[in-house]
Amino acid sequence: MSDLVTFGETMLRLSTPVGERLETARELDLRIGGAESNVAVAAARLGTDATWLSKLPDSPLGRRVTGELRSHGVDPEIHWADSDRQGLYFIERASPPRETNVVYDRSDAAITTARPDDFDRSAVTDASVFFTCGITPALSDRLAETTDELLRTAQKAGTTTAFDINYRSKLWSPPEAREQLSGLFPAIDVLVAAERDIRTIFGYDGRPNDIATALNSDFGFRTVIVTRGKEGAIARHDGRLFEQPAFETETVDSVGTGDAFVGGFLSKRIDGAAVPEALEYGAATAALKQTVEGDLAVVTPSDVEKLVDPEGSGSGIQR
Amino acid sequence: MSDLVTFGETMLRLSTPVGERLETARELDLRIGGAESNVAVAAARLGTDATWLSKLPDSPLGRRVTGELRSHGVDPEIHWADSDRQGLYFIERASPPRETNVVYDRSDAAITTARPDDFDRSAVTDASVFFTCGITPALSDRLAETTDELLRTAQKAGTTTAFDINYRSKLWSPPEAREQLSGLFPAIDVLVAAERDIRTIFGYDGRPNDIATALNSDFGFRTVIVTRGKEGAIARHDGRLFEQPAFETETVDSVGTGDAFVGGFLSKRIDGAAVPEALEYGAATAALKQTVEGDLAVVTPSDVEKLVDPEGSGSGIQR
């Protein structure tokens, strides 16, 4: 039994260095990434017992995913498929004014056919927290149903359910997302959402505080966190509002920042911390993630604590 | 109007260095490869005016393919697709006793929906030689029909049609291949086939010479070439048999060797050479290909001629 169980797709991530383009690159950096396993990695590295549920092809590519996750302490519980694809994404990182470009190649990945029965139900029902995100139901109808059932199963068993909207315009339109996500909301206890996504999908306007409050009253979440990039995050929990500024960073790689935030937040909540402390921990984890290449928050508890509670020289180098 | 027109799929090729495994690799080498474009590259580099017909996604990945082909002098005539996939293959090169492992990821590639009307018919009818191979009809039913129609169109227009069996057990079974290929044979003038494939698919046995002769008489090809790896090649043409030994090599990368052979052979035939001379040219191109990393025969006419007709020091270094 794990403290945190997450469910979703992990892709191979093939990236060019900044300044290089996919059209002309001769070498690609190979890593892995996926919102739910990114969350599991952040939490596991911070001391949480974390499991990731998924379906993968039984191939070197699928094993590439589990090997890297295990190296960070995540326990992968995999339904191995004989023949399906391993999802991929290409990322052409860029400096302004050129935008970083993500080319998804994830259609028909093994996970798109995952059914609830592919997994041992106790993985979900015994967990303290079950997490998935809005990308997963967008991948296939089958997966939308499976996501729905896993969330309900978890909630029914007393497992806290957490969910990040993570809207991807390359996967679905705002109306599609709204319909699908609204159906899932009753089974969700903790909702995380980027302010921009909430505005795009649900048409809320007003100040961020108002949005958090409205989401809470409209859908009855126990906790709502509205993330605002460099503006930090706002949480509405048990009727109270909390604000958490973001830490300033010189960003090396911004992909996975939101997942690191969620992983740090959930890890601390599972440890029994109150929401404001967990928010700060999440923000620090997110800031550190941005200093590391790849989707994963390769951090230690000590890294996070030093940021939350700094001391010492401030010279930027420890020696 | 090109001398040589080829039709088929070109994939991105993602490879590990020898000694590294896909499960643990951190960087992948990115090149391109596909039997028909490999043939076009070899021929174009040897001086033939060569065009490659295909369907590709209108994305950085698709443009990666055309850019690299153009750099070798091939003229890509592309039907650009808005949304389909770019085919890929992963290759984990190995030294004995471990076998090199190819992981295809080409299902639903853009080309699988290519129709004859996607291309300007004159590309095929005006060519001197039209070439495709057994991989192409194996990729989808739609593509099997398109291959059939393009071959017939070419032959009807007086264009010489050339075809390499190129059996891939990961794409279809021997009976499937036999049925499909037999249907194409009447539209094929020049058949190239690995001895092993012929035995596997068509059940021929006997000595290689007998196989070449039997193929010729059973299907009425004008030219049949049976390739035998390190044993060289045998051609049956206009009733005569020709044997061509292989050049000895210290192989760096064997993928694409057969395509280099075909490219060298066709290039020389288009130039008006007799079959034995073209066979020798093909064998030399194939040998040089094996000294170069990747699918492509990055050679020059002078490289090939030096091998066919050597002179000079023999010290293995020119200075």
Next chain:
Amino acid sequence: MSDLVTFGETMLRLSTPVGERLETARELDLRIGGAESNVAVAAARLGTDATWLSKLPDSPLGRRVTGELRSHGVDPEIHWADSDRQGLYFIERASPPRETNVVYDRSDAAITTARPDDFDRSAVTDASVFFTCGITPALSDRLAETTDELLRTAQKAGTTTAFDINYRSKLWSPPEAREQLSGLFPAIDVLVAAERDIRTIFGYDGRPNDIATALNSDFGFRTVIVTRGKEGAIARHDGRLFEQPAFETETVDSVGTGDAFVGGFLSKRIDGAAVPEALEYGAATAALKQTVEGDLAVVTPSDVEKLVDPEGSGSGIQR
């Protein structure tokens, strides 16, 4: 017949990574670069039919140049030389306060002996625009004469002639440049000049607008563009003045920025756009170039259009 024909030298470019020095580097990045082929690449990638005329050694080094140009869609029309050198340049990129240092090694390059008769005259006379720059006549006396003759031939045939001053202090002194360039000016329709070069070579002072106006009236160009780095560009065309600000960038590599500007501008003009629209297109192409390593503007029309006419999330990442 091409829409745009450019003439000049393309060198091999051997660079160290930022932070490394030539004295201690163990690996060099190998690319190509040359003002006129840089312009051709930018234009070709943006959809213009572009040809580059030059003289190269018939060696792997010379073929390295044509292969890379072809990969971007430029058609190289080469007079191959048996024995001359391939020009090179070493570039040691640096962050402030250290200056990036360029070590040219281009003396006696094949192109320095190029004569007008080395090329098919129709390449120049059939073009819509013929472009070369101030580096070319500075390379040798022979080349100064050839440049002069090609410009006159083009202009006489009704081809628009465009010219970028591109002053290089390592090639000649201001008085040498002034004398030589003044002789070429009557054959030039569109002049592009960095404000700094104009001041250095011709001693103009006053505001940029005044300089553009003075150049126009002193030499009778149809179009004068004065480029001012981060200050943008000013054009004087048919008696009117246009200003174009520069786009802000986080620069990865600034070499080739001016050439990208010219390539974008000419491409748009050839398409029929008015000067202000072409200026904006040029400025966007130049900005994007700075996000890409190497001399070449590896951009797409869609990249440029998104910058000129942005829409969407503004999060800096497309997914």
Next chain:
Amino acid sequence: MSDLVTFGETMLRLSTPVGERLETARELDLRIGGAESNVAVAAARLGTDATWLSKLPDSPLGRRVTGELRSHGVDPEIHWADSDRQGLYFIERASPPRETNVVYDRSDAAITTARPDDFDRSAVTDASVFFTCGITPALSDRLAETTDELLRTAQKAGTTTAFDINYRSKLWSPPEAREQLSGLFPAIDVLVAAERDIRTIFGYDGRPNDIATALNSDFGFRTVIVTRGKEGAIARHDGRLFEQPAFETETVDSVGTGDAFVGGFLSKRIDGAAVPEALEYGAATAALKQTVEGDLAVVTPSDVEKLVDPEGSGSGIQR
């Protein structure tokens, strides 16, 4: 509870590419290696539940070791030390006639102070097999005592104890090794020894078969395996002799070959296989190891089975 528990040191491995020397190398490849964890990795990858016991510094270097081991499915049970060193070794790989040179830098590594009480005794007593090797007691007096006590504890609890001599002349002299190892032999059930080491340390001569028989009768092991490099291995078990030839390889990296053999052998024995079958499995694992860079046998059960029981094309490439 694990099927296989191993105990020993794992070092960081810093290597140059073949052809490069430590004196001039600018980049080093970073991996990990240590006899006992190499055995655990081979076994874990082949399906055995494997744990590795050790003492490591609580630093990024120590975590580097556990992360990589976990990625291969090994469960590290670590006594984390606040301040000791992480052992290292530099390896300068060479082609003949130059010898590969190993520069150890492992003095005062954290493990040299490991005591039996640093580990949960049940890890050893609950295991099916406990494995360590002759390097471990050679590292410090403290470690010699700990090794002795762990072996006795395991044997007393009914756990099968396995031990590989692994003589290292850079760590101790033959007489030192003889004295120390003889003291450990009563607690060892399965002894693995290179023929050369046995001759060097114990002065046995005669044919390999005689050596295996003599070791057995002199010390009363249940199983003795004498490994002979390219000559294969000989086992004496329950009064019977078994011979296993080595598979032929084109070796990429020979370090860790013996450990892969032991890992494959023990994995199969734990699965219930008889000695001859386990020997063959070990030999195949060892052969595959040599095709992979680094100390670790990055293999799959399917790789090993294909080698033991080959079928298919024999063309050396699967596609």
Next chain:
Amino acid sequence: MSDLVTFGETMLRLSTPVGERLETARELDLRIGGAESNVAVAAARLGTDATWLSKLPDSPLGRRVTGELRSHGVDPEIHWADSDRQGLYFIERASPPRETNVVYDRSDAAITTARPDDFDRSAVTDASVFFTCGITPALSDRLAETTDELLRTAQKAGTTTAFDINYRSKLWSPPEAREQLSGLFPAIDVLVAAERDIRTIFGYDGRPNDIATALNSDFGFRTVIVTRGKEGAIARHDGRLFEQPAFETETVDSVGTGDAFVGGFLSKRIDGAAVPEALEYGAATAALKQTVEGDLAVVTPSDVEKLVDPEGSGSGIQR
């Protein structure tokens, strides 16, 4: 006889790229670094005849150090040890808010047993300037005594003694440093100290000018230089105060900046320059160092002079 002789430890430096972490890095960059050899390299490259005294293991690792130093013109005078360790340090460079982390692995390095008799006394007595720093006496008691004796020997012989405090909290505590360093101060003519170190170790407060003045009057140095990072440096010399601002930089690697400053300062002083000129030269050398990867100031006299006395285009690129 050299103008400048320095004494201390040089380590191998194993670094990850920015954005990568030691836990997951696969390749490490290998260079060398040590405060006193860094000073010698800066001075030697600027034209000073410089010798570095040390004790190293007679191994490829020790020779790696001398080879790299010689390449920059430093003359290493080494007492070769048969068996001791080569000191190392790992550096995980980071962008804010993550701090760059240095993992030292230098205990029991060969130099820790160095005695004055290990070196030819004339190396020190014939020099114009003898330099060492506060790291050296912190490495071992033996080395503290040797440092003391070498400083006294030098001073007695009329050699100017220079010393940089270089406090390292990973090596000793402020009280330990204070006691040890105070004992060395009478033998020191020129003291360099970071403002922060002086406050930490000696408890001085007040403005930087006051600190410099107090140090001077308390200990009787001929020259005191207080370095203040981006705030520049202050010197108190022969009763006068001099201020030198720092040059602005875009820093690639800040390690070794202080050593470059000292090397530039001493080089210029040895050439006969007055203190203010030497300070400016030191500041420029330090600024340039920050644009170069690694500990070493890979600069030329011309680089430094261009920064001190700039002229020319200011476009940031020389061509």
Next chain:
Amino acid sequence: MSDLVTFGETMLRLSTPVGERLETARELDLRIGGAESNVAVAAARLGTDATWLSKLPDSPLGRRVTGELRSHGVDPEIHWADSDRQGLYFIERASPPRETNVVYDRSDAAITTARPDDFDRSAVTDASVFFTCGITPALSDRLAETTDELLRTAQKAGTTTAFDINYRSKLWSPPEAREQLSGLFPAIDVLVAAERDIRTIFGYDGRPNDIATALNSDFGFRTVIVTRGKEGAIARHDGRLFEQPAFETETVDSVGTGDAFVGGFLSKRIDGAAVPEALEYGAATAALKQTVEGDLAVVTPSDVEKLVDPEGSGSGIQR
């Protein structure tokens, strides 16, 4: 005063990895190479005090050469030129049947204008041995005269003169070489010549022994060494014949093998060894060179001695 002084050109060496071609390479390995400095490096690394005389451009490229030579212990005595070129060569290494291709780019290198007065005569007259080779007089008429005068000056002063024919067909024809070299022969004491070169240039035939004897009697050398690649070498010295077989190697890079042989031979002769011992030392140095990438024999005396007088395990790995 050095024991060995050599004179000649050192080029930058830009190489592709085996399997890559110059036409498509994206990265080049940067090293240095030149026959006479290769000899100096081999000798210096084996303990001989070695100086290299040359003329280089005062640029980062020229300093690249001296830095790398100094790192191996060679003392470069350079006449720095303000403006000339740094010679280069590109090398495209290949496996059979493709030949390794060298593209020289050394015309007008700084050294081609070197005059005897550019160097301090005592460098030559005080040496024990002065070495140069047949490449140097082939580079320019000026250099042919300078070579002649330096050889005569050395010989007159009692310095032993040594010379390697080193015929390069890309630099001159056999008759040109014959005429030029014959003029130098009276000033040469020790001649080294590849058997093939002697046959090509001087038309000698017969067995190698006969060639060595004939050279000796025709030109009156004190020592003649005929090198025969894998067949070893033959020396005729003071009327006696000595044969030295070559050591077997798995060659990584064969460039510089002959220079390593000469460096090892001269180093040992300068140490006072007899010709047969020096030949064996030379052959071992040459064999080790072939295991190292680049022109230089990065070896140690201990490496060479272990090969000449092997002992120990023979397992090919030292640990």
